[in-house]
Amino acid sequence: MVALLEWWSGTECTLYTDPESYPFYGKENAIVILNHNFEIDFLCGWTFCERFGVLGSSKVLAKKELAYVPVIGWMWYFLEIVFCKRKWEEDHKTVVQSLQRLKDYLENFWFLLYCEGTRFTQKKHKISMEVAEKKGLRKLKYHLLPRTKGFCVTVQHLRGTVTAVYDSTLNFRNNQIPTLIGVLNGKKYHADLYVRRIPLDSIPENETECAIWLHKLYQEKDELQEKYSLTGCFPSPTLTVKLVK
Known part of the structure; x- marks a missing residue:
């Protein structure tokens, strides 16, 4: 699938990060938070x-x-991907057991999380912001409200195994709206990925405080998206690296 993106469609991906964080990538266990807009x-x-x-x-x-899903789903099953039904009462035990197994993993790993739980659409965003209003939370423009339980449990059970959270924000240049069909048809896109490394020990251990921290992070992500929307680029100073050349 990565080869399809890189070589078939020729899509370019550029990483924006700070020089101090870059040497850690690939050298430590990390939780990677991704936005889910595309x-x-x-x-x-x-x-x-x-x-x-x-x-x-x-x-x-x-x-x-x-x-x-044929091929991908079967591959993920054997790679010990953590599957959930998005019903926390049923998922909690499964997720905890899977996280516990990662503590003995022999290689450096990244645990990827879409904290919004589903891909952004205008309909879902409207419902999510109605929930934000009822809960007295700041409304977001470019994201859905994050689902905090999965993140907090992940941080709790991987503390001591994972050393950092990578907050990742993805955009596409020139207001492109990329599709999988476009990639399959060989259409080229240009992705910009902004990554911040956050030491795990700076994230609160208490579940309530951890949830507040995650909401604040998404407010910051929303501000970052606004800047990109207005300027077409991420704020500097940053180190830029071509992920796909």
Whole structure:
């Protein structure tokens, strides 16, 4: 799938990060938070993993339905991808057991999370912001409200095994709206991926405080998206690296 993006469609991916964080990538276990606005954002996430040699050991918290997708679903099953039904009462035990197994994993791994739980659409965004209003939370313009339980449990059970959270924000230049069909047809896109490394020990251990921290992070991500929307680029100073050349 990564080869399809890189070589068939010729899509370019550029990483924006700070020089102090760059040496850690691929050298430590990490939780990677991804925004979920585009149809092919998972491919760009995999490209990020592949660039730093952890694609084979990357894990994803994915919805159960994906386990039944031919080839990809079967491959993910044998790679110990964590599948959930998005019903926390049923998923909690499964997720915890899967996270506990990662503590003995022999290779460096990245655990990829879409904290919004589903891909952004205007309909879902309207419903999500109605929930935000009821809960007294700041409304977001470019994201859905993050689902905090999965993130907090992940941080709780991987503390001591994972050393950092990589907050990743993806955009496409010139207001492109990429599609998987476009990639299959060989259409070229240009992705910009902004990554911040956040030491895990700076994230609160208490579940309530951890949830507040995650909401604040998404407010910051929303501000970053606004700047990109207005300027067409991420703020500097940053180190820029071509993930796909």
